[in-house]
Amino acid sequence: MTTAPEPADLPDSVFFKLVRVVNLTARPFQQRVGRQHQLTLNEWRTMAVLGTRPGLTATQVADLTGLDKMAVSRALGGLQRHKRLHRHEDPTDLRRTRLYLSSIGKTLFATVKAQAREREAELFAGVAPDELGQLDAILDKLIESVTDHADRPA
Secondary structure (H helix, E strand, O other), rough: OOOOHHHHHHHOOHHHHHHHHHHHHHHHHHHHHHHHHOOOHHHHHHHHHHHHHEEEHHHHHHHHHHHHHHHHHHHHHHHHHOOOOEEEEEEEEEEEEEEEOOOHHHHHHHHHHHHHHHHHHHHHHOOOOOHHHHHHHHHHHHHHEEEEEEEEOO
């Protein structure tokens, strides 16, 4: 059985390192991409999902990004204010709204996606392809585990 790390050990824990990597990679976003395109990190995360899976609901976007519903709502509002998003009623359930990138949003998505790919290549330049494959598989397992636990009552 694994025990929780002592508070003094937190910076050395795998979880803390994972959070640190996310924070360190997200921090430059605003400087490199956000200011240039007037785009927040959560708006980009939302665009990244909608750019590859048009027609999702806000709840689906929240599930796929790991953002809470309020953060997704704010991101969608920002995208809509900049005319990067269209909302359409779901013809099968009028209580639901389906989300699509507008032509402006699709153009921005393509531009930022190219910049994101360049950044990703920089970040993983020192990681061997087999290590990257292992990391990818481990992250998939972690996402599945976290998702399974999130679905269970507390």
